[in-house]
Amino acid sequence: MKLLVGVTSRTRLVLAVAFFAAFLAIWFLITWAEWVPPHFLASPARTLRSGIDLFASQGFLEDIGMTVWRVVGGFALAAIVAVPLGILMGAYKPIEAFFEPFISFARYMPASAFIPLLILWLGIGEGQKLSIIFIGCFFQLTLMVAMIVGSTRRDLVEAAYTLGAKDSGIIRRVLLPGAAPDIAEALRQVLGLGWTYVILAELIGASTGIGHMITDSQALMATDNIIAGIVVIGLVGLASDLLFKKANQLLFPWSLLR
């Protein structure tokens, strides 16, 4: 191992698979040796069987679809407002001075603490779910975008001015393209945040979704279902993450050059 020296994609894959394998092996060992009772921790095989059963006969796909819809919906609403606001804050310091202190404060208000309030205001429908994800993502994303745009290289901005660009041209042709890869990366990270909030929203007052299935299973002590649900969340999250990464590579090939 050498400091900061990269590995081939083959080695990377082997190492990544190795950790998953080790994780599974330890899980298998714990349940096979019955170090914990099966109703506290289901074995990998049983979890897999329950997982298949969830898909085959309990309409789990619908739950997943519902959850994905909520995450994407809440996240998209947050992004539609947060990205333009963040860009304006990053570009214009008075706008930043106006919004930034409040958003920094709001960011520390836990979205989960709003759940009782949102249930009072909005009931337990979809509006409440989307609102929690929105609150969880919006403040964070706005600040990240503002910081990214605000840290645009000053020499590039100056170069554009000396080439005759005006403020609108600088925003369109320097700030936006320069910040785009980092904004996409911020969106990817905040989408991950959205996934934690959606399950939270579904644990309380939902009749569909992965989170709802998990709370139902808790009542039945069905740890196999709970673990299957958690694994599925992980897999869907991983898939969306990979999609985002791939899209960023295709959209911003220049940002990968060293």
Add this chain to the structure above:
Amino acid sequence: MSRLSVRNVSKTYPGLRGAAPTQALLPVSLEVNDNDFITVLGPSGCGKSTLLRLVAGLDVPTGGEILLDGQPVKGPGADRGFVFQSYTLFPWLTVRQNICFGLREKGTSAAEQKEISEHFIDKVGLRHFEDHLPKQLSGGMQQRVAIARALANDPKILLLDEPFGALDNQTRVLMQELLLGIWESARKTVMFVTHDVDEAIFMANRVVVFSARPGRIKADVPVELPHPRHYTIKTSAGFTDLKARITEEIRVETIAAAV
């Protein structure tokens, strides 16, 4: 009438956290004629780059005024091309798109953009690299694109702030010849900031020597070496005499700046 008039221009930066303000530039006056190639030579931190940034409109002078063709400079604009010491090509644009940046901003037609960029791609020797991204180019190539990008706008004056400072010596000499060749054929007005005595004399028809900070003009030395200049001129008697004289001027200032 001179192309660029710098009249009693000074610059003071406010002190941070109650510290005394920094006087970067004492009142400086300078006339640059049409087609002049003047180099501004001085020790590090003497305010020579400050003066160039004031002419570009990137900073606002504390006192005095700057006139370009009789019009006061109020901010940056396409009539003053600027080449920075740092690499400032837009990393998301190809070589050609970088060269066309100012033209697109002006609303030049696509056909004309193509024609102008073709001309300058050849001029700076980057044929076959026009679709490369900046990070795929060497430092010298990037600075050639930066020069082409500034010239494509057809500015009234070209301002260069130690553009070859980060390059190795061999590349720097080639770049000097390239820029001088462009100047000899296009006859632009050029103001070039450097701390390299050889570079200052080789390129210029006038060397303006700056004092240590706070900067002021210490000497204004005409360079009457014939054009076109070849690098061998650097060993001629005329060149070495000038070099001896200017080196002495700048040495005193460097010592003053160091203590």
